[in-house]
Amino acid sequence: MGKVVVIDHPLLQHKLTLLRDKNTGTKDFKQLVKEMSMLMGYEITRDLPLQEIEVETPICLTKSKALAGKKLGIVPILRAGLGMVDGILELMPAAKVGHVGLYRDPETLEPVEYYCKLPTDVEERDLIVVDPMLATGGSAVAAIKFLKDRGATNIKLVCLLAAPEGVEAVQKVHDDVDIYLASLDERLNEHAYIVPGLGDAGDRLFGTK
Numbered sequence: 001m002g003k004v005v006v007i008d009h010p011l012l013q014h015k016l017t018l019l020r021d022k023n024t025g026t027k028d029f030k031q032l033v034k035e036m037s038m039l040m041g042y043e044i045t046r047d048l049p050l051q052e053i054e055v056e057t058p059i060c061l062t063k064s065k066a067l068a069g070k071k072l073g074i075v076p077i078l079r080a081g082l083g084m085v086d087g088i089l090e091l092m093p094a095a096k097v098g099h100v101g102l103y104r105d106p107e108t109l110e111p112v113e114y115y116c117k118l119p120t121d122v123e124e125r126d127l128i129v130v131d132p133m134l135a136t137g138g139s140a141v142a143a144i145k146f147l148k149d150r151g152a153t154n155i156k157l158v159c160l161l162a163a164p165e166g167v168e169a170v171q172k173v174h175d176d177v178d179i180y181l182a183s184l185d186e187r188l189n190e191h192a193y194i195v196p197g198l199g200d201a202g203d204r205l206f207g208t209k
């Protein structure tokens, strides 16, 4: 079973509180999502392989560690996932970015695919799927399935908030996927919004409501 990691770093938790606040406007919301994604990126890359290389300091020649060049991919689930790309990309600028477009049908709450564009060598890359919200889990389950159907084998899911129902849904279908969160919230409400949550992540990021 994939692990569920709730990252309890004080900076991350502080920023999450600001993000939840309904009075936080679009500009700050966007900046906070970026900063939180960067902080989470630090934790999710803990297991990246290193190799020793030679480097010449101003004093002498020495051996020092460098990333072993693992190929990475960041896959935001559109639209709200876009807000998490830049923060992670700043930490790992060589990563390629693929996009999966899904929206939740407001009647059925089922995810509907409207866009998919991935790096051509997606099957060779370790993929980090990003979406601020894991609610019913329908979107994440579908997005991960698209990636697996195209040959991806090593996938991590990074969300700011999750409901227990969403975590369970992902684990049920994709038990090989580790899930990283800033908070595991209480539950879903009758409209499948996360409680206490932060409202509609896409609308708050892009100012559409």
Ligand code: PRP
Pocket: 077, 078, 079, 080, 081, 102, 103, 104, 111, 131, 132, 133, 134, 135, 136, 137, 138, 139, 140, 166, 192, 200, 201, 202, 203
């Ligand atoms: C939100 C969110 C997730 C999805 C989570 O996107 O960003 O993708 O809902 O819900 P689920 O776990 O029940 O599938 P939304 O469908 O509102 O689209 P948007 O990102 O375009 O706003």
Ligand code: URA
Pocket: 133, 135, 192, 193, 194, 195, 197, 198, 199, 200, 201, 202
């Ligand atoms: N999507 C959101 O943006 N927020 C929720 O609480 C649930 C799904």
